[in-house]
Structure formats: structure tokens, C-alpha cells
Amino acid sequence: MQSIRPANIPSNSSMDVTFRCDLGVRGEDFPHFWEHTVGSGHATLALRADWQAQMRRAHDELGFRHVRFHGLLDDDMGTLIDQDNQPLYSFFNADQIFDFLLSIGMRPFVELSFMPTMLSSNGQIIFHYRANVSAPKDSGQWSTLISKLVGHWVDRYGLEEVRQWFFEVWNEPNLEAFGSGKQEDYFQLYAATAKAIKSVDIQLKVGGPATAANAWIEEFIAYCSQNSLPADFISTHHYPTDAFGKTGDDTETQLSESTRSVLREEARTARQQAGDRPLYYTEWCTSSNPRDPLHDEPYAAAFIVKTVMEARGLVQGYSYWTFSDIFEENYFPSEPFHGGFGLMNLHGIAKPAYRAFEMLHRLGTEILFMQGDHPTVDSWCVRHGNVLTVLISNFALPRHPITSETVHIELKNAPRPATASIQRVDTENANAKALWVGMGSPEYLNPAMVERLHSASAMPEQEQTVTWRDRTLGIEVTIPPLGVASIRLEFAPFA
Structure with missing residues (x-):
């Protein structure tokens, strides 16, 4: 579930929000x-x-x-x-x-x-x-x-x-x-x-x-x-x-x-x-x-x-x-x-x-060091075998400044991924309450309403575009205020 295209990713990016991780470095244990x-x-x-x-x-x-x-x-x-x-x-x-x-x-x-x-x-x-x-x-x-x-x-x-x-x-x-x-x-x-x-x-x-x-x-x-x-x-x-x-x-x-x-x-x-x-x-x-x-x-x-x-x-x-x-x-x-x-x-x-x-x-049990800093955006890189997850959140407390952010992820020493997908939670995704409000905020639900709200609460995997060149994998994703995204990368088995 991905689209991969070659790209040159500069080492000193001028992108708005950038996080970097070296997949060639062993991470730390990450118990749940x-x-x-x-x-x-x-x-x-x-x-x-x-x-x-x-x-x-x-x-x-x-x-x-x-x-x-x-x-x-x-x-x-x-x-x-x-x-x-x-x-x-x-x-x-x-x-x-x-x-x-x-x-x-x-x-x-x-x-x-x-x-x-x-x-x-x-x-x-x-x-x-x-x-x-x-x-x-x-x-x-x-x-x-x-x-x-x-x-x-x-x-x-x-x-x-x-x-x-x-x-x-x-x-x-x-x-x-x-x-x-x-x-x-x-x-x-x-x-x-x-x-x-x-x-x-x-x-x-x-x-x-x-x-x-x-x-x-x-x-x-x-x-x-x-x-x-x-x-x-x-x-x-x-x-x-x-x-x-x-x-x-x-x-x-x-x-x-x-x-x-x-x-x-x-x-x-x-x-x-x-x-x-x-x-x-x-x-x-x-x-x-x-x-x-x-x-x-x-x-x-x-x-x-x-x-x-x-x-x-x-x-x-x-x-x-x-x-x-x-x-x-x-x-x-x-x-x-x-x-x-x-x-x-x-x-x-x-x-x-x-x-x-x-x-x-769904995260793995090995967390890798992620380099980067931003006032509202945080990112983590967690691995399990041939599956890597990049988790991103855009969070601020009420009445504190926050805007939609375009986030760039650079993963060094990365094999070419076999699949790449994303799951989101934000105002437009996995947000059943928004639909309920749109229904008029009924106090009691009939079975058809419950089914519609279950569907609105779902968090499907969607295709995620990535770039890959010279064993550097790039991801660009926009995270709205108070949004979370989980990007799942699957690689071919290592030899």
C-alpha cells in the first residue's frame, strides 16, 4: 500500500518539521x-x-x-x-x-x-x-x-x-x-x-x-x-x-x-x-x-x-x-x-x-533514537522484525498555539519498503462524535445510528507515499492540530 519514487533528500533540510532516524543503529527495549x-x-x-x-x-x-x-x-x-x-x-x-x-x-x-x-x-x-x-x-x-x-x-x-x-x-x-x-x-x-x-x-x-x-x-x-x-x-x-x-x-x-x-x-x-x-x-x-x-x-x-x-x-x-x-x-x-x-x-x-x-x-518492542524537535509535534520510531512504525502526534494544551504541520521523516540505512500505509486519528478520521453531533446529538440511538457511528469510528489503513534513494527513505505527511498518525513500513526479510 505505497507509492515509491526516487528523490534527493538534503542532509540539512529547510523543511518545516523534520525528524531523522538511523535504522542501522540498534534501539532500546520497549515493553508495552x-x-x-x-x-x-x-x-x-x-x-x-x-x-x-x-x-x-x-x-x-x-x-x-x-x-x-x-x-x-x-x-x-x-x-x-x-x-x-x-x-x-x-x-x-x-x-x-x-x-x-x-x-x-x-x-x-x-x-x-x-x-x-x-x-x-x-x-x-x-x-x-x-x-x-x-x-x-x-x-x-x-x-x-x-x-x-x-x-x-x-x-x-x-x-x-x-x-x-x-x-x-x-x-x-x-x-x-x-x-x-x-x-x-x-x-x-x-x-x-x-x-x-x-x-x-x-x-x-x-x-x-x-x-x-x-x-x-x-x-x-x-x-x-x-x-x-x-x-x-x-x-x-x-x-x-x-x-x-x-x-x-x-x-x-x-x-x-x-x-x-x-x-x-x-x-x-x-x-x-x-x-x-x-x-x-x-x-x-x-x-x-x-x-x-x-x-x-x-x-x-x-x-x-x-x-x-x-x-x-x-x-x-x-x-x-x-x-x-x-x-x-x-x-x-x-x-x-x-x-x-x-x-x-x-x-x-x-x-x-x-x-x-x-x-x-501495534507498535513493536524496539524503539530507535529519533532526532528532531518541535513545539507541538513529536515523533517516535519503533521496530519489530521487518516492520517499522513511525508514530507522529501534534499536541498542545487548550488555549495554547497549534497549527497544522507538514512533517518530514528521514530514515537512514533503510531497505526499500515492500509496503507503506498510514492510519490517522483527527477531526476527520476515527471521530465518531463528530458524526453524532452532525446527527443532532440524539440522546438515544437506534441500531442504524449505532452502525453508522461504528463505521465513523473506524481507523482504516490507507496508502502512504514514500521516497527512497541511496538507502534513505523519506516520508512527508501533514498532521492537523491534535492529530495522530501511525505510518507502518514493511520491508522484505533480511538475508
């Missing part, structure tokens, strides 16, 4: 760390058939290997309830979810939250589904619940399997919305939980502090060291809206006050603080607003590609929040494009963000 885990919303949603269908698709097409969600211990899961003033343990619903995940080749990243009402010390709740976020009134009863639950999973799935899971204690305990917001309260909860898990098997993986905005990492490690507690991994969250703008600012203003690579800088800090321990970001997204229109638009795709590529070498897992708009923290929506966190909307229609992860999944 972003595929380790993906986020979901509320545990009971995982019992729904549509949730499961979308989860299967995200695993098959995007490569996600674990999923993390809130509320596994909530009353609506029935994990522990008060029956005639006696504890009634029921792990059936949790088992149904985990049985499904294992059946499709996935595993849980187990967030141990929130507090069963029977164990809660007060009535503090959060979210539409009324999750109790108080501390346990009796740490011994909490420990019993954790050891029974984890022990049950070991009995059901086998020790070898459960040793591959991750047990994360609570969610964002530094925020008063999820408890007291006090370190000492969380550290006590962590100590009780970690001891209960390790009492089942010493090799099971437990970690935290599961904080918002990179908080408490150093203090958490120090506390565990001082108290001989395990901390097998470090987990935290970040969003580009964290701590930007003023109280009451809208999301666009917060993002405009952020910086273009803020998540990379935060990940570097967290990496230093975590030391040799594995570092997992168990939540990140384009913003922390569950009703942000940008979640549904090409902006998200450009942000995702740039952010993931910049996190290379800093994290072991990078869990996007979330894979689906089947989500109910505020309320369960009906509008097809309502600015939800998901990569797919309620109907399973792929958003531009989904297509970004599809591009990333």
Missing part, C-alpha cells in the same frame, strides 16, 4: 507497560454483559492484561453483610467477575475497597452508588475479612495464579473524600491489610499508597521500612488537572494552566521516590473530570500517545482511567457522548482515545 492494567469504575458493573463484552474487546484489540476497579468490598457486592447481627461472607459475585477475567486471559489488579457497612466506623459515603469510605471500627474484623477473602481465592484459583495478582490497599486515602485524608489512619489500615494478605502466603504482592497526585510515596516507604511491613510495589495516580488553576476553575482552564509534559515530570519524581520498587500508576487520564468533552474528541488521542511514549522507562504499569463509559460514579448516563472517561462509549463505539491505544498496541 501501558497494557499492564486498565481502569474500570465500580465492581458490580463487571457483572453486566455489556461491560464484559467491552472488556473482552479491549483485551483482544488493545492488549490489556489486568483491570482495576473500586468497590469490591461494597455492600452491593455482598462480600460481607450483617445478617441478624452476624457476619455473612459471600464471595460469589467477586468470583463471577474473576472467573470471567481469567476466561478471557486477564487478571485483576485488586483494589481492596471500600468498607462494608458492618465494619464501618461512620457513615461517610461517596459516589452515586454510596460507597462507604470510613475506617474499620475494628481492625481485627477487617483483617479477618481480608484473610478469608484472599485465602478463598487461593483455594479457588491456586497459589501460582494468585501470586501473579496485585493487591492494592484502598483508593486515594490522601483525599478526605475517600476517608480522613490522614496518613496515620491509612498507614494503620495498610499495616492490617498487608499482614492479613501475607498470612495467606508470603509471596502474594501487596502495595500502596494508592494516592492521588503522587502523594505520600516517600513517607509510605519509610513507614513500611520502620515497621517491617511489605511494600512489594508503589501505586499512585496523576492527572494533568491536578493542582492547576484556581478553585472553581473549569477543566479547560485547569488544562490551560498545566504544562505540556507535566505527567512525564511527575512520573520522573515518583520514579526517584519509589527507588527499586515497581511503580504502577493505577489511574491517569486526560483530565479528572468525568464529564469532560475532550475525553470524546481527538484531543484525547494526541494526549494519550504523547503521554504514554514519554512514560517509557519510568513505570512498570500505566493504567488509563477507564476502558468504558459503563460507569456510574456520578450517575449512570444515557447520552452516547457525554464526556465520560471511557475509551469506548456506552454502545461500545470506539472513541479517538481507543484508536490511540490501538496504534500503541
